[in-house]
Amino acid sequence: MGKRSRPRVRAATAHWSTGRRVAVLAAVLALLLAGASLAAYLTTGGGRGEAPSGKPSASGPTARPGTTAPVAEAATGTVSPPLRLSDPLAYGRAAAVMLWSYDTRATTRDQQLAGMHAWMTTETKYTDWTSIQAQVPDPLLWSRMHDQGQHATATVSQAHFPSAFKQALAENPAALTEAYIYAVTVAGKQAIAWKDGGGGAEDRSVTLAVQCRPSADCALVAIAPNTAP
Structure with missing residues (x-):
């Protein structure tokens, strides 16, 4: 059966407000300054970076020992609840899967936003x-996607700290202790399907700003302009 024409979710280019940009830029050192490029790039592979300041690297989103992820509430539809993690790489991987996954058949746009905000x-x-x-997507496009029964799942192939972030941290490691915000570049694949058996897949990559304060669960800060890998 041939592919049916349908709306697709595409990541929009984020435009930060001046105040937010200044705060985040200061928090992540020279992440978005030294060698930064606003052009998107596709991460094709490579080893994972090791977490700075003693934080271990992770191969996947594993919950912190002794804790469990909160149960998803109906108000957020099918959006996965945030995992309780202390490793920025693991949290970045989990957050990317969340961002690239959706199910318009069972989740409204408002529920999608509420789930992401958590x-x-x-x-x-x-x-x-x-x-x-x-x-x-905007409400009209989300409605059209719902009519097509469009839904997506995601897998992550790797996550690492961008070279600009690691270099800046090496030059001034103490600066991280103000906000504990890490840059995490994640690469993976998104599989999209819709009714009548249609489907497809595409490679995805994103650079996230993740906050992981000591003795606290990580949290998502922003989608950051991409940097050199």
Whole structure:
């Protein structure tokens, strides 16, 4: 059966407000300054970076020992609840899967947004909800996707700290202790399906700003402009 023409979710380019940009730029050192490029790039592979400041790297989103992820509430539809993680790489992987997954058959646009917002840091000085919200299609497109029964799942192939972030951290490791915001670049694949057996898949990559304060669960800060891998 041939593919049916249908709307597709595409990640929108995030435009940060000046205040949010300044705060996040300061928090992640030279992440978005030294060698930064606003052009999107496709991560094709490579080893994972090791977490700075003693934080271990992770091969996947594993819950912190002794804790369990909260149960998803009906108000957020099928959106996965945030995992309770202390490793920025693991949280970045989990957050990317959440961002690339949706089910318009069982989740309204408002529920999708509510579920995504649950992953955000509560520190308003740093959080940039606009960059995350921009990943969700407008109400009209979401309605058309619902009519097509469109839904997507995602897998992650790797996650690492961008070279600009690691270099900046090596030059000034103490600067991380103000906000504990890490840059995490994640690569993976999104599989999209719709009614009558249609479907397809595409490679995805995103650079996330993730906050992981000591003795606290990680939280999502923003979708960051991409940097050199």
